[in-house]
Amino acid sequence: ILNVEQSPQSLHVQEGDSTNFTCSFPSSNFYALHWYRWETAKSPEALFVMTLNGDEKKKGRISATLNTKEGYSYLYIKGSQPEDSATYLCAPDCTYSGAGSYQLTFGKGTKLSVIP
Amino acid sequence: DAGITQSPRYKITETGRQVTLMCHQTWSHSYMFWYRQDLGHGLRLIYYSAAADITDKGEVPDGYVVSRSKTENFPLTLESATRSQTSVYFCASSVTGGNSPLHFGNGTRLTVT
Numbered sequence: 001i002l003n004v005e006q007s008p009q010s011l012h013v014q015e016g017d018s019t020n021f022t023c024s025f026p027s028s029n030f031y032a033l034h035w036y037r038w039e040t041a042k043s044p045e046a047l048f049v050m051t052l053n054g055d056e057k058k059k060g061r062i063s064a065t066l067n068t069k070e071g072y073s074y075l076y077i078k079g080s081q082p083e084d085s086a087t088y089l090c091a092p093d094c095t096y097s098g099a100g101s102y103q104l105t106f107g108k109g110t111k112l113s114v115i116p
Numbered sequence: 117d118a119g120i121t122q123s124p125r126y127k128i129t130e131t132g133r134q135v136t137l138m139c140h141q142t143w144s145h146s147y148m149f150w151y152r153q154d155l156g157h158g159l160r161l162i163y164y165s166a167a168a169d170i171t172d173k174g175e176v177p178d179g180y181v182v183s184r185s186k187t188e189n190f191p192l193t194l195e196s197a198t199r200s201q202t203s204v205y206f207c208a209s210s211v212t213g214g215n216s217p218l219h220f221g222n223g224t225r226l227t228v229t
Contacts, residue, residue: 046217
């Protein structure tokens with residue numbers, strides 16, 4: 001069972017603030033890293049799938065970076081809005097060397113609350 | 117375009133009963149997955165399937181059975197439900213697996229009394 005850590009567990013920010021959170025995972029056997037956004041009473045929705053060291057992905061005001069050598073990824077939200085309130089999950093696939101295992105290990109998530 | 121649907125949305129059953137949770141996707145995705153979500157844990161993989169008639173265990177498979185006779189369906193059966201299986205169950209599908217995103221169903225909240 002992989003150790004996937006997300007920090008912080010939760011945070012509250014004011015509308016308009018920018019914020020970021022971290023996902024740490026084992027650096028060995030890395031294949032891919034997924035980020036999902038999970039709103040209350042809904043199902044998780046994919047934000048990014050990242051595979052290459054140094055990868056940066058962007059979707060609107062949300063962006064993510066990936067460091068596979070040290071085993072971490074950052075998710076950034078610029079100018080947070082109330083509709084960004086959700087739990088953000090990361091899930092690495094790093095079970096088998098050189099190949100995807102299709103077995104994502106989800107972190108417990110970072111719960112973001114944006115205060116209007 | 118219905119996407120991926122789970123049924124039922126809510127289910128209450130008694131200890132020892134067999135219960136089947138249904139999952140149907142309309143995208144013809146190769147991969148399908150069952151996860152459970154419990155307080156204090158991240159989503160945990162129960163079983164997954166790479167194609168029709170191909171299934172494999174995930175992190176927490178004990179007490180569950182799956183089948184995949186058709187690409188679009190991936191039912192999850194609890195052969196003899198226990199209280200520890202009270203959880204929210206999510207089905208998901210993806211095009212290729214590890215480096216393509218998961219598409220989740222709306223979940224089934226199961227309570228075992």
